[in-house]
Amino acid sequence: MNVGKPGSLWVVATPIGNLGDLSPRAQQVLRKADVVAAEDTRHSRSLLQHFGIATPLTALHEYNERAAVAALVARLQAGEDVALVSDAGTPLVSDPGFRLVRAAREAGIEVLPVPGACAAIAALSVAGLPSDRFVFEGFLPAKAAARRERLRELAGEARTLVIYESSHRIAECCADLRDAFGAVREARLLRELTKIHETCIGMTLGEIAERVASDPEQRLGECVLVVAGRGEDADAKLAEGRRVFALLRGDMGPAQAAKLAAAISGAPRKALYGKPEMGHAE
Numbered sequence: 001m002n003v004g005k006p007g008s009l010w011v012v013a014t015p016i017g018n019l020g021d022l023s024p025r026a027q028q029v030l031r032k033a034d035v036v037a038a039e040d041t042r043h044s045r046s047l048l049q050h051f052g053i054a055t056p057l058t059a060l061h062e063y064n065e066r067a068a069v070a071a072l073v074a075r076l077q078a079g080e081d082v083a084l085v086s087d088a089g090t091p092l093v094s095d096p097g098f099r100l101v102r103a104a105r106e107a108g109i110e111v112l113p114v115p116g117a118c119a120a121i122a123a124l125s126v127a128g129l130p131s132d133r134f135v136f137e138g139f140l141p142a143k144a145a146a147r148r149e150r151l152r153e154l155a156g157e158a159r160t161l162v163i164y165e166s167s168h169r170i171a172e173c174c175a176d177l178r179d180a181f182g183a184v185r186e187a188r189l190l191r192e193l194t195k196i197h198e199t200c201i202g203m204t205l206g207e208i209a210e211r212v213a214s215d216p217e218q219r220l221g222e223c224v225l226v227v228a229g230r231g232e233d234a235d236a237k238l239a240e241g242r243r244v245f246a247l248l249r250g251d252m253g254p255a256q257a258a259k260l261a262a263a264i265s266g267a268p269r270k271a272l273y274g275k276p277e278m279g280h281a282e
């Protein structure tokens with residue numbers, strides 16, 4: 001391997017669909033490692049076989065993590081190189097591996113990333129929503145009451161939100177998001193990224209919830225939701241409200257124009273005409 005002392009832990013990202021996304025460096029590390037610690041050894045064996053890599057595999061998943069971590073740290077301390085992979089994408093990102101990385105660091109072992117695919121970053125990079133600051137929420141709670149409570153807490157978040165969801169809960173999740181954040185909040189649903197049936201739908205939570213409810217195809221495969229933060233939404237409504245107000249103002253009085261512009265854009269009427277408002281309102 002090009003860097004790293006013997007006895008290093010390599011955290012290796014694998015494809016989220018398209019096998020062409022396994023980098024040459026990732027292939028080299030997986031080939032040269034003494035053992036690959038994998039979430040599902042059968043799944044990862046077929047990936048390695050596809051690339052002609054014969055490195056032995058050992059299981060590291062949430063049910064055996066404690067014992068597996070101790071055994072892997074012992075192997076690292078004995079000078080073996082260990083590569084950590086998950087079923088898809090970057091280990092530790094809504095995937096196992098945290099305890100191994102932490103234990104390795106506590107034992108003074110070198111831990112090295114081999115970056116690559118991550119569904120959250122792939123989705124953010126193509127969503128066309130503000131991306132300088134964002135919040136990765138991972139999976140929302142599976143139970144409806146807990147999910148709605150979490151969404152209430154997140155409704156005021158100003159940064160773009162990136163959310164993972166499984167296909168069998170996507171319809172409920174989209175409906176809850178629309179109810180908690182409002183139908184006009186800008187968002188995208190990205191499905192099957194890097195795969196043959198890749199899609200991206202938007203533009204608002206209302207449209208996404210409606211499309212997912214009515215089109216069974218949008219409830220298939222793997223998906224990521226990217227949702228604009230609250231501030232962006234309020235700013236966009238205000239800009240639209242001002243634009244509509246200016247257009248209507250030529251044909252009617254300001255009070256009537258503000259009333260209509262507010263109804264069309266969702267911006268607060270007083271922000272368009274009347275007493276100036278403090279801060280954002282939705």
Ligand code: SAM
Pocket residue numbers: 016017086088089090091092093094095117118119120163164165166190191192193194195222223224
């Ligand atoms: N560690 C992975 C990563 O780096 O993205 C995430 C693993 S998490 C268990 C699986 C979730 O990631 C899926 O439920 C889905 O939300 C998202 N995901 C994974 N692959 C995807 C893809 N090709 N397209 C869209 N979402 C994907």
